[in-house]
Amino acid sequence: MASPLSRIFVLTGAGISAESGLGTFRDRGGIWDRFDPLRLATPEAFAADPDTVLDFYNWRRRNALAAEPNPAHRALARAEARLAAAGGELFLCTQNVDDLHERGGARGVVHMHGELLRARCTQCAHTFACRDDIARTDPCPRCARIGLRPDIVWFGEMPMHLEAIDAALARADLFVAVGTSGSVYPAAGYVAQARRLGIRTCEVNLEPSDNAALFDERRYGPAGEIVPAFLAAHGLG
Template identity: 85%
Template sequence: MASPPARIFVLTGAGISAESGLGTFRDRGGIWERFDPMRLATPEAFAADPDTVLDFYNWRRRNALAAEPNPAHRALARAQARLADGGGRLFLCTQNVDDLHERGGAEAVTHMHGALLRARCTGCGHGFACRGDILRADPCPGCARTGTLRPDIVWFGEMPMHLEAIDARLREADLFVAVGTSGSVLSAAGYVTQARSLGIRTCELNLEPSDNASLFDEARYGPASEIVPAFLADLGLA
């Protein structure tokens, strides 16, 4: 068997967590078909009606905590560890705000859209781990003000996190793999184009073709819990 690529960049989206019971966003019946994102996922919505926004994310946080990692999360964690043992690297970048990659065993995960299990103060900028509900009456641990806490996630109109680090890791990669992504969310949707411009092999693993599926060198379609472990096994990383 040929040696696996030494440096793999994996981008995951909502599709990898769908089999754990967490809804996708843009598919038929997805979260943004049932809820208006402009009323729940923008800084303006939070300023206008913070209680409704906090309630929505408290509900999502509880759902995320009740979910369990599936075989796709665990397979990526094993591949990450195996590559690291051999002196390589699997850089795991996710658009997801759940912690299923971490609970599936991944040692390092870059959350470009933030994390449901963190809160941030809009007053002093203090960020901290938060597994319970966020309420307007809760004081910020950093400045003690109330009414300033929000989920530490990226809302519409805000810039994704860690973009410089993500760009640096992509430039170093031998293989770019997108798992369960829609191909419609910037900046993530542009990574396959960037990878191709750098001469990096690209592969899409998805339930069905994404919006930018034609840009990938290779594609496999089916449930993430089946195709992700199989793909990594073919790379010698099972």
């Protein structure tokens, strides 16, 4: 029999991986403050200069592989397991493209912006696990044609798994956003969607996000400290 707080929807952003050494995107000094996203993270940029785009994502993939999960990733994995054992659910939706949630022990991670450790063929749409650098001349393992790209959602493309995300949010009794900027849609709209559904909302962040005023509860500080403490307060530590 599940507890009264049995279905938690957790949305994570770059802030949860910052303590693992991976840069955030929209903060001062973040990735998009140092690199132009229009030259590196759009279908048009890839068509115009695939080598530069692939080099950028090869660098990011190597950084992600060198990083290690931090206490926030591990705490969410423990909470996921405890809720599942009690008949409940922790639905873990991430905007991050690294695999730190999985390496931290999480089992059911939904990557709405894709994954660095997967590649996609632009010719046949086949996707596959890929931990190595991608070169413009690499053939697809299925169709053998040239044209591999990271399996990442670029600007101007539709996020992944939106139907599953909407369904999970509709059945939740708590919505928690961890380390998100509150400025990237559709993810930034989930707190308003949760409020319309009558779901309690909480922001866990280093500092207030762009949409912090929409949350019922707000807790600020390093993710590695605040996330485990927040979950422990709900009996999921």
